Amino acid sequence: MKRAIFLYSTREGQTKKILNFIMQSFTEYQCDLVDLHLNPQVDLSVYDKILIAASIRYGHFHPSLYRFIDIHQKELSCSKAAFICVNLTARKEEQLKDTPEGSVYVQTFLKKSKWSPEMIGVFAGAxxxxxxxxxxxxxxxxxxxxxxxxxxxxxxxxxxxxxxxxxxxxxxxxxx
Known part of the structure; x- marks a missing residue:
């Protein structure tokens, strides 16, 4: 069976709720859901798909996101990995704040991170x-x-x- 891992950084739980929703589509996968705040030690090479989702609080991602990416940058760059940014600014869809190009948080992430995901989602939180x-x-x-x-x-x-x-x-x- 194919395997997928869903890693998240959340404050009040909306990011985890979004990942749980996405996991419902992965019926042909064995899925693991992992909290990045616990500094997980995972072997990403055993997964066919990797999805990392993180929320914004006061304009910043939690440091655990960057720690995880620093440790796993090579594996992330060589795999089917995607990234999701969850923030309240993304509620302004008419201003394209819900796109990677229109999200200042994603643009800052791409400059700051060692990883450049091929697929990025930006969703409004709660x-x-x-x-x-x-x-x-x-x-x-x-x-x-x-x-x-x-x-x-x-x-x-x-x-x-x-x-x-x-x-x-x-x-x-x-x-x-």
């Missing part, structure tokens, strides 16, 4: 005000007010475009 610590709630509310987003701190809003995620999953699945 706003989970009730789950945030007070200071995070206020900071994110300020950012959302400056960018025209939801500011009601009693709400949870999922901005993820699931059709776009499904399209990405299908493209990644057939990628040779």
């Amino acid at each position: 706003l989970r005000y009730p789950r945030y610590r007070f200071i995070d709630k206020m900071m994110i509310r300020l950012i959302m007010s400056m960018t025209g987003g939801e500011t009601d701190t009693s709400k949870e809003v999922e901005y993820t475009n699931w059709q776009k995620v499904s399209n990405f999953a299908n493209s990644f699945l057939i990628c040779k």
Whole structure:
């Protein structure tokens, strides 16, 4: 049986939720789901497909993403590997913030990372005000007010475009 690994860095869980959704398309694969924050030691050579997904918080990816890529850069460059960036700015699809070219986070990642994935997805995440610590709630509310987003701190809003995620999953699945 073919094997796929889905590695993620998430803060509130939306990135993991997106990967779980994508995994549903991989019915002919044995799939492993791995948290990058645990600094996993994995042999990527045993996988036919590798998907790394990471969320943005305050404009940055978690350092565990870069640590993993530094360690596995050669394996990632020689395999069927793809990358997903999850962030709230990607909710602005009309401004193309949900594309690798239009995402400042992806462009910064490509400059900073030793790995240049051939396939990249950019998806809007979720706003989970009730789950945030007070200071995070206020900071994110300020950012959302400056960018025209939801500011009601009693709400949870999922901005993820699931059709776009499904399209990405299908493209990644057939990628040779």
